[in-house]
Amino acid sequence: MSLAVITGASRGIGRATALALAARGVDLALVGRSLHTLTQVCEAAAAQRVQAFPVVCDLADSGAIIATATTIRERAGDPEILVNNAAIAESCTVANLTPATLDRHLAVNLRAPALLSNAFLPAMLRRGHGRIIHVASISATLGTPRRAAYNASKWGLVGFMRSLAAELTDSGVITLAVLPGSVDTEMLRGSDFPPRMTPAEVAQTLLYYALDAPLAHNGAVVEMFGV
Numbered sequence: 001m002s003l004a005v006i007t008g009a010s011r012g013i014g015r016a017t018a019l020a021l022a023a024r025g026v027d028l029a030l031v032g033r034s035l036h037t038l039t040q041v042c043e044a045a046a047a048q049r050v051q052a053f054p055v056v057c058d059l060a061d062s063g064a065i066i067a068t069a070t071t072i073r074e075r076a077g078d079p080e081i082l083v084n085n086a087a088i089a090e091s092c093t094v095a096n097l098t099p100a101t102l103d104r105h106l107a108v109n110l111r112a113p114a115l116l117s118n119a120f121l122p123a124m125l126r127r128g129h130g131r132i133i134h135v136a137s138i139s140a141t142l143g144t145p146r147r148a149a150y151n152a153s154k155w156g157l158v159g160f161m162r163s164l165a166a167e168l169t170d171s172g173v174i175t176l177a178v179l180p181g182s183v184d185t186e187m188l189r190g191s192d193f194p195p196r197m198t199p200a201e202v203a204q205t206l207l208y209y210a211l212d213a214p215l216a217h218n219g220a221v222v223e224m225f226g227v
Helices: 012-023 035-046 061-075 097-128 147-168 198-213
Strands: 003-007 027-032 053-057 081-084 130-133 175-182 221-224
Touching: 003 012, 003 097, 012 027, 012 035, 012 198, 027 035, 027 061, 035 053, 053 061, 053 221, 061 097, 081 097, 081 198, 097 130, 097 147, 097 175, 130 147, 130 198, 147 175, 147 221, 175 198, 198 221
Parallel strands: 003 027, 003 081, 027 053, 081 130, 130 175, 175 221
Antiparallel strands: none
């Protein structure tokens, strides 16, 4: 049975993706900040007769990320699927941007996916099989007032993915990025953007690329604009 690691799994897209993968018989390591909410998702996934366990991690802490990867390996082995979903988005004009705000966005939205990819990639390469999926954002294609730090981190994530994809040619391992627009999640609330899609719709897209898409999708940037 396959194992998937999903970050930001306690709510929104991460939760929906966890339950969609569980329905397909995939075991889960669910990473996030809240043990309580992660445990609830694990319980819902277990109803699908899969193994699911929570791993509490502050993705802004590089040491905690490395420890998380070790914990997952020791408990369940190396994953075949990694979904880098967790992100933060804070509103701030460039004129008021602080180093701390910029560092938080780059740490969670870019460095954490890079470190987790680095941690789990060697085993995928040895097996000749694996999928690393990054949940970026349509903001990785445009500029948005008061979201410079967020947008820059997502542009960077797509750039990281493209470089990784070039390294994965003919390896049997693929990586790609899904770029949703306005999703009806807690992160969107309070912004100026109306929701154009549900977490479940994004999750179904992630499910396809995690399990069913051909290897030819390596390096793909999948934009979702909503309806």
